[in-house]
Amino acid sequence: SQTIHQWPATLVQPVGSPLSLECTVEGTSNPNLYWYRQAAGRGLQLLFYSVGIGQISSEVPQNLSASRPQDRQFILSSKKLLLSDSGFYLCAWSFWTNTEAFFGQGTRLTVV
Amino acid sequence: GQQVMQIPQYQHVQEGEDFTTYCNSSTTLSNIQWYKQRPGGHPVFLIQLVKSGEVKKQKRLTFQFGEAKKNSSLHITATQTTDVGTYFCASPSGAGSYQLTFGKGTKLSVIP
Numbered sequence: 695s696q697t698i699h700q701w702p703a704t705l706v707q708p709v710g711s712p713l714s715l716e717c718t719v720e721g722t723s724n725p726n727l728y729w730y731r732q733a734a735g736r737g738l739q740l741l742f743y744s745v746g747i748g749q750i751s752s753e754v755p756q757n758l759s760a761s762r763p764q765d766r767q768f769i770l771s772s773k774k775l776l777l778s779d780s781g782f783y784l785c786a787w788s789f790w791t792n793t794e795a796f797f798g799q800g801t802r803l804t805v806v
Numbered sequence: 807g808q809q810v811m812q813i814p815q816y817q818h819v820q821e822g823e824d825f826t827t828y829c830n831s832s833t834t835l836s837n838i839q840w841y842k843q844r845p846g847g848h849p850v851f852l853i854q855l856v857k858s859g860e861v862k863k864q865k866r867l868t869f870q871f872g873e874a875k876k877n878s879s880l881h882i883t884a885t886q887t888t889d890v891g892t893y894f895c896a897s898p899s900g901a902g903s904y905q906l907t908f909g910k911g912t913k914l915s916v917i918p
Contacts, residue, residue, distance in 0.1 A: 726904045737910035738849070738894065745904065753905075784848055793898050793906055794839060797848040 696721035700785045700798030707805055713758075713772040715801050717785030720766065725787040727768040728795060729760055732782040744768060745790065780805045810835075810897055812909030820917050825882040827912035829895035836898050838871055838878040839906070844891040852880075885916050 700717045707713060719725050729741040742760035743751045750760050757776060761769045768785055782802050786795040811830045819825050829838065837856045841849040853862055855871035855878060862869045866889075868881045882889055892911040899905040 728905075735913075738908040740905060740907075743905050751905075788904065790904075793837070793904050794851050794854055795841075795849075795896075795906055796851060800848045 696787075696796065698785065698787055698796060698798045700801060702801060703799060704802045705804070707775050707803065709777055709805055710774045713770070713775050713779070713803070715770040715783055715785075715803075717768045717770075717798055718766055719768075719787045722766070722787070722789065724765060724790045726790055726793075727762060728786040728788075729768065729770050730784040730786060730797075732784060732800075734781070738784070742768075742770070775805045777805050779803065810838075810895055810907055810909045812895055812912055814912055815910065816913050816915070818915045818917060819885050821887060822884050825885050825889070825914055827880050827893050827895075827914075829878045829880075829909050831876050831897065834875045835878075836875075838875075839896045840869060840878075840880050841894040841896060841908075842891050843894065843911070847891075849894060882914075885914070887916050887918055890914060890916050 697720045727744045730738045731741055732738050740753045744762045747762055747765055758772050780803055782800050784800045785798040788795050813828050837854055839854045840852040842852055843849045853869050858875050859873045860871040866883045870879045880893055892913045894908050894911045896906040896908045899907045
């Protein structure tokens with residue numbers, strides 16, 4: 695069976711500091727990978743999307759970036775965090791032939 | 807881009823009452839998916855509807871896809887406290903797209 699791991703679960707970072715969130719998927723090959731952000735009490739905003747190694751599509755221009763160095767690894771990064779980057783970050787995967795998304799546990803990021 | 811409008815935004819019901827959330831689009835949807843997010847948790851895939859007029863049931867949950875494939879509903883019969891959470895609909899952003907557009911969700915509170 696497939697599993698998705700996302701860490702850390704919570705993170706408090708000062709403004710201007712870098713960010714690296716990692717997500718890995720097990721039990722499947724060539725998954726589609728996604729990073730979403732959810733502001734408190736709000737809907738899901740798609741940030742990045744990847745259909746393969748090194749292939750990243752950005753949905754929202756901002757100071758965040760994503761990378762996919764391996765087939766089942768997806769990383770969300772920032773060089774300098776802003777207060778507005780606070781939120782609940784969710785990694786998700788889907789089979790390459792499908793769109794049903796399976797989410798990780800999420801990372802609650804607070805920028806102070 | 808394609809949008810899915812979801813109503814209501816909030817719903818408070820007495821335990822045992824029924825609950826319905828609706829998802830509407832101005833364009834034809836290739837499929838509609840429903841997710842549940844418990845408070846503090848991550849979205850969990852519930853079901854996908856593909857065919858016009860499709861109806862699927864999961865215990866007390868009934869999912870419908872409109873004949874024109876532009877709207878969908880989730881109905882919960884006799885709500886329980888375990889039903890508390892936010893229910894999201896989602897649909898692929900375009901033909902052949904693996905990206906999902908999520909509705910803003912309906913937050914369900916159940917009063918015991």
